[in-house]
Amino acid sequence: MSTSRHVQKRFASTAAKLVSVPISQLPKFPPKGALRHPPPGTPSTSKWGDWDPQTWAALQPSPQSTFTALAHRIGLAQVLSNKEIEQACTHPSYLPFYSKHNPDEQSLNANGNLATLGNSLLGLFASEFLHTSYPHLPTRVLKAAVSAYVGPQTCASVAKEIGAAPLLRWHRTPPNPMRPPILHATALSSIPRALTALVYQQRSLPTARSFAHTFFLSRDVDIRTMLKFTDPRLNLIETVAKYGREKPVTRLLKETGRHSISPVFVVGAYSGVDKLGEGFGSSLKMAEYRACEDALHRLYLSRTPPHEVHLPTSTFLGFTPDALFSSSSSPSSSPSSSASEPLEAEFIPGSLGESEVLLGSAGRSGIRSAERPRMDAGSGDSAVVGR
Known part of the structure; x- marks a missing residue:
């Protein structure tokens, strides 16, 4: 009796560390596989040894209330549905793992395409913001600043700050000659990128830019140390x-x-x-x-005044x-939602700066300068x- 109670407590603590699914949300806990005791001499490859608590915990879906809470935390409750939030939190590395253990169920929707689109949008917003704010910034420093604002580490930090880390569904993948390994930070960085793409699809480009400025470009990054x-x-x-x-x-x-x-x-x-x-x-x-x-x-590092940034x-x-x-934000309530005659604002370009640092050293090329x-x-x- 004491052994069974110890196994149950150990399983509960292990499951609590892996996913953020409360035990009260599970219809039957613990599952029958956790209480099975294989007969003496049964090999581990039989049906008695197939059940693994970590695999079982990784396959449990998050409650719908957690997706609703995430949408309210980031202010997108009226823009994105729970199904779209769940797709944004599902990394493509999780699909083979899920299909392997649930071959009869329908495959899930991953955020692979959304993360790619969101990465391009974030790069666009960060590049134009930095180039307009710092017109004389060297090209290499501009690239480093873009990575500091919307790079993988920053995206992973944003995902943790908005509370999306417990909702991530992913599977660790070892490296191969075709792709690098899939680590937790890599999968976590796909969530803010997918959210940016969803805002762009459900609303428009200006709203996606507003989302990027709110969660990414409003950060304080010391560009001086990059020079x-x-x-x-x-x-x-x-x-x-x-x-x-x-x-x-x-x-x-x-x-x-x-x-x-x-x-x-x-x-x-x-x-x-x-x-x-x-x-x-x-x-x-x-x-x-x-x-x-x-x-x-x-x-x-001469910066354009914020009120002059266009x-x-x-x-x-x-x-x-x-x-x-x-x-109240909805596509039908916007005055620019008319597809017959889209409106455009006049663009006043700023002055282009000298963004290249010239050097007179030949380095190790062997050419005399x-x-x-x-x-x-x-x-x-x-x-x-x-x-």
């Missing part, structure tokens, strides 16, 4: 020359403790009378390095941004930096 310069001094010289400005010079602005154990130097980078950047350090070279780096950061996708007039999360340009020292009583 890495091997030689900021050389980058600054070529960048200033590209804009047709006067060749930059460095000037020592302040110093203290030159002959002590902890000196501090403050250096400024100038182009004519304009101060481009400022840096400090325990040596002149370090201060010059930081001054040139600060000048480049001021250029490439996104290309804003030309498609559909739903207002607040209509997505209101109960031109003589390395040197930054001139300031005139007057200012000290020469780097000598």
Whole structure:
């Protein structure tokens, strides 16, 4: 009697860790297979050894109330149904596992196509937002910033924040020469992408953009740490020359403790009378390095004021941004739902920035480059930096 009670408690704790299905929602718990005791000498391959508590727990569907709660948490209760939410939470890796144990039942709908569409939409929204907000951002940094805003790790974090992680149905798949392994974070990142695609299908492109800005692009990402310069001094010289400005010079602005154990130097980078950047350090070279780096950061991280940001996708007039999360939002109530004459807004493009960082180094290619340009020292009583 005590052994049976111990097995039942152990099975209940194992099932509770795997899925978020309360025991009260199960019609018969525990199942008959959990209480079977194989006769002595029965091989494990017989019907007595086929039942596995982890497999049984993974095959249990989530209650419909959990999908309704998720839709209300993200403000899409009037937009998406429980069936669509369930499809968004089902990864394609779960279908072979489900068909193997339920061959007689109808196959489930997975979020494979929806995740692909949502990934493209999120990339579009993030790219236009970053390119319009930071017109001078280098191309490589722009790609890194897009990944930081809507990449797989961010999508997995959004899925956890909205409470969709317990509803995920997936199956771990080992890697093969054709595809990488399917891990939990990979499957979890497909949920926000599928939700974005569903909003786009059920509403319009502006409402999908509003969804992306609410859950993804409203995050605080430090783009400054993504700007890495091997030689900021050389980058600054070529960048200033590209804009047709006067060749930059460095000037020592302040110093203290030159002959002590902890000196501090403050250096400024100038182009004519304009101060481009400022840096400090325990040596002149370090201060010059930081001054040139600060000048480049001021250029490439110059941001367009939010009220002047005009996104290309804003030309498609559909739903207002607040209509997505209101109960009255429906396709028939939108003034732009007329298919005979779609409305378009006038697009005012912003100025294109110099988004490429030019380098004068040949690297390891074996080709000799031109003589390395040197930054001139300031005139007057200012000290020469780097000598």
